[in-house]
Amino acid sequence: MASLDLTIDGGIAKLLLNNPARLNAFTPEMLAQLESHCETLENDPDICCVILTGEGGRAFCAGADIKAWAPLSPFDFSRHWVRDGHRIFDRLARLSKPTIAVIHAHAFGGGLELAACCDIRVMAPDATLALPESQVGIVPGWSGTQRLARLIPEAMLKEMALFGRRISAERALSCGFAAEIAEMPFAAALEIAEKLLTTSPRATEVAKYMIHAAVAEDRDAMIEALGSGMIAASADKAEGVAAFTEKRKPVFPGK
Structure with a gap:
């Protein structure tokens, strides 16, 4: 079969x-x-x-x-x-x-x-x-x-x-x-x-996203994936999630 x-x-x-x-x-x-x-x-x-x-x-x-x-x-x-x-x-x-x-x-x-x-x-x-x-x-x-x-x-x-x-x-x-x-x-x-x-899996993944964005292989999703990855590692994102969970206004550090 x-x-x-x-x-x-x-x-x-x-x-x-x-x-x-x-x-x-x-x-x-x-x-x-x-x-x-x-x-x-x-x-x-x-x-x-x-x-x-x-x-x-x-x-x-x-x-x-x-x-x-x-x-x-x-x-x-x-x-x-x-x-x-x-x-x-x-x-x-x-x-x-x-x-x-x-x-x-x-x-x-x-x-x-x-x-x-x-x-x-x-x-x-x-x-x-x-x-x-x-x-x-x-x-x-x-x-x-x-x-x-x-x-x-x-x-x-x-x-x-x-x-x-x-x-x-x-x-x-x-x-x-x-x-x-x-x-x-x-x-x-x-x-x-x-x-x-022996290479960085994350670096390889991001490089592939960047190349795909350049050659229009699912460009919109690749750009948003790259941007989302950057913001997900920020202190602002952590503060926003914490503030939402604690039901208070966020105080963003801008980092």
């Missing part, structure tokens, strides 16, 4: 797309599991990094399972499949933890959109990227034309979305979409993740 599995080992979490018979294509059940796992990851203070990878050697993820969405009515397709998937992918993109996608073989359609949700990507030398949706009469629906447009050049995105061309790992590296090409991409990703065990 298709699943998206979560394991945690020594502060590093692994999300495994486990549907190798269908090239790790996404099913509704896997989407629901991703949403649940994101909640777990966000609320576990001991996790310093998340690695996302696929089971088997044939694909990282071939996208959304056509057997899952093809029978849907236009209403269910747009309101539920596309919007729910978009919301859940956004949840992954906006995790406070650093995330690494390990791309072996192919990341197509929703699989490429999923990889784009991660902070960095490590690719195998023979890995390829594609947006083949037009070949089955649809368009990218999980931010393939939006988030990807912030991560790769417009011309390259059009090559994939309009002309159906596949992009090699070398080209992905040259434009900055891939952080590294490695013969053993998971081992390379694990080495990157292990370096975070």
